[in-house]
Amino acid sequence: MNRHSAPSRPVRTPARGKRAAWLLVPLLVLGAGFYAWQHRGAETAEGAYRTVTVDRGDIRVGISATGSLSAISTVDVGSQISGQLTEVLADYNDRVRKDQVIARIDPSTYEAQIAQGAAAVANARAALATAEAALRNAEADYTRKSELVGRQLVARSDADLARAARDQARAQVQAARAQIEQQIASTRTAQLNLDRAVIRSPVDGVVLTRSVEPGQTVAASLQAPVLFQIAEDLSKMEIVLAIDEADIGQVRAGQGVSFTVDAFPDRQFRGEVQQVRLSATNTNNVITYPVVVSVDNADQSLLPGMTANAEIEVNHREDVLRVANAALRFRPDEGEIAAPATGGGAGGGMQDALPRIAASLGLDAAQQAAFDAALERLQAQRASRQAAAPSAEGGGGRSVLFGGGPGGRPPAASGSGGMSGAMRQRIQERFAQQFADFTALLDDDRKARWNAAIGALLGARRAPLYLLRDGTPVAVMVRVGASDGSFSEVSGPVAEGEVVITGRTRSAP
Template sequence: MSHRPKRASRPRKTLAIAVITVLALGAGAWYFSQRNASADAGTWRTVEVEQGDIRVAISATGTLSAISTVVVGSQISGQVTDVLVDFNDKVEQGQVLARIDPSSYQAQIEQGSAQIASARASLAQAQAGLRNAELDHTRKTELGERQLVARSDVDLARAALDQARAQVASAQAQINQQTASTQTTRINLERTVIRSPVDGVVLTRTIEPGQTVAASLQAPELFSIAEDLSQMKIELAVDEADIGQVQAGQGVSFTADAFADRQFRGVVDQVRLSATNTSNVVTYPVVVTVDNSDGTLLPGLTVNAEIEVSRRDDVLKVSNAALRYKPTSTDGAVPAAARGGARSGVADDLRREAAALGLGPEQQAAFDEAIAAIQARQQAREAAPAGNGPAGGAMFRGPRGGGAPPAAMASQIRQRMLQRYRDDFATFRASLDEGQAGRWDAAVASLVGATRTTVYRLSDGRPEPVMVRVGATDGTATEVSGGLQAGDLLVTGERAAR
């Protein structure tokens, strides 16, 4: 009985050895597969396709100032007797700011009044002489008609009458002249009191009591007054390469060194046409309005601003390094798979645009027929011997030696593509209503004018070319669409062999 347990344990021991062997072989296979996969993955440097926002901004510097600054000067010369306001004082329209010695103008007014009185006395004398001349002329005229006096006496009486009338007119003119001169002096006397033309804050004061101002050639500047500091403006100098993207109404964020921990906001109010050329660098002034209700910002501060020219929310974006990567094995031409991907990418974009139009059954059928005809033509073109296909076959091929086609060639290609799509979808477009047709035309023009490039997605440890359409970029990441999804790994470079 003691030998039976030993005979029963032998099958169990064999089974255990078999299980351990299978597990060891499986673990070894898993280890080698993972090591090979890691080796393949470690060959490439990659970045992940992300879902997020892209903000495109233009940087510029400028200076804060009041929206309206009024310079107060003096129209007359004289010695300043009183200065009634100082820096940063708030003033109201009509408030007295300073006074100039009025004594010389008061003396001129008294002198003018005396001259007016003298001119009026001369007028009275002339009027008396005129009455005497009129009576003498009347008398001699009657005597002349009866031939009791000589004809020459009548003529002399008429001349004396005309002379008396001229003297009266001259005296009257002298009165008017002296009156006008005195009125001018009275105006200058009022100008000896310098008043504020607006409500605002005194920014600068350039005079002191006892100082003499001279206004012989131009009005001397006495004060500068900021009309309203609750609303301010920034004049930014934007480079000519960026000015085409700036439009009124765009948002602006800016910082000032005086308030380094705060960020302020503004709005583009005006893009001025007065270009400035400094050392062959052309810039355009852009005026930004800023709300300064809390009075934090001060005139004259230098600001660093960013104008938000574009913003794309919740889009696919990739690092720009993935767009620059090109396999070392290519000869500069775009891979055939990528060329096909470009065509299929456009077709997929067109399908998405058509789906957004809410097509009816007949409209959808017309669209599907146009897409099928395009795909059949592309397949025939790809099946044709190299060099025998139609001119459109080179539509996505880069120039010899790689790189982008020249601008003129690219423009011609886009025009041919746009015309081709218009012809291909003519029947489909005719089935659309006015609103749908407008959106379709805009979508086609946008797709044709879009820039496309090839990126390389890591698939099964190997880079796979994918043609994508690129959009807005912030200098670090770029919006992409077509053939990719969030989480895909794109190749940015190759690791050196160890």
């Protein structure tokens, strides 16, 4: 018996399902291709440039210089007289007190002069006694002859001769007295020289140098020879730094100074700028100014004459937005980056900086309220100006507070901040008007600090910065602040974490 199995029935796909499947395939292929092309373009753009990231950190700006340590007060002890040193009673590093005897000169010459002067004084006194006796005789003779003239017993000429003799005797007495004073003065000079034969320390201090030995002859004919050099107080010392004229404008009294010495290479010492002297020095057409730095040397570890490698801290910015200096030096080729520059290089960054400036002033509640109101008015005016000019300046809404360049390429960095002096003056006047109610509440010190900070903001240098956003290079104008040689403070249309171009890895497409 033949058994036949039932034939299987084929599964049929509806026609509508087939059409939908065939339509999805090309769409998926196109989408995948577009995604790959887009990401490949971004990776290509990213791979064409070297980049860094904008971050936050501290920037410390310093001026380096070298100088020698010295005592604040160093006294050169010399001799006012000539003679042979019989004793030298102080040596190197000895501590001496004021008026302490530190050397003696042979006094025999001056003792002899004193004895000679005493004899001359005695002789002058004897001459005075003789003159006084002669005066008494002359006066008596003149008195007698004057009476006899009245009686007409002697001639009047005899009375006149007696009067002349009296006057001469009086002059001789005056001369003898003057001779005594002269001899006493001469003796006093010899006594002073005898006192000067004992050399005493003029101050309390430490003997740094001793230039003489016992038995040595000192000649003080033209100038006082230096026998000892005494440092008055080594617990306080100073460094005199030679600062170049290009940097001296940043140095102020009270700025902190850090320095090292070769004797303690692993130790950092601190000092403070005490004085900026006005006496310029010209060395091979290089102008430098001396800056005096005071140093606390309580532990006596620093010694006079040590060479100090110092750095004056002229600016210190904490927790600021910063970027590597290489990013500020990068310049693209013409047409390489066609993205439009964004505005706000002077305005947005400035409005971000104003609250920080106000916070540094330590405002009270009334002053803070006045500042907040002024800042709110400033932001409202900025918004209204941007709304009035939506696209006239490349979509940036440029005003007097904003910078930017035409054609998507920011202007080159400028030391004047990309603004003319007249523009900066107008902006400063506008700020003075907008914040008049706020500044009226400030005392003189806070007002001076506010005005200085605003002036620094307006005078800050502007520079183009080239960001890499979503794989596309974008040019923006930022305000450049303090720089330590590796990083620079920036503000404007840039945020922490953004990628910034510093150079090319290969030719950009």
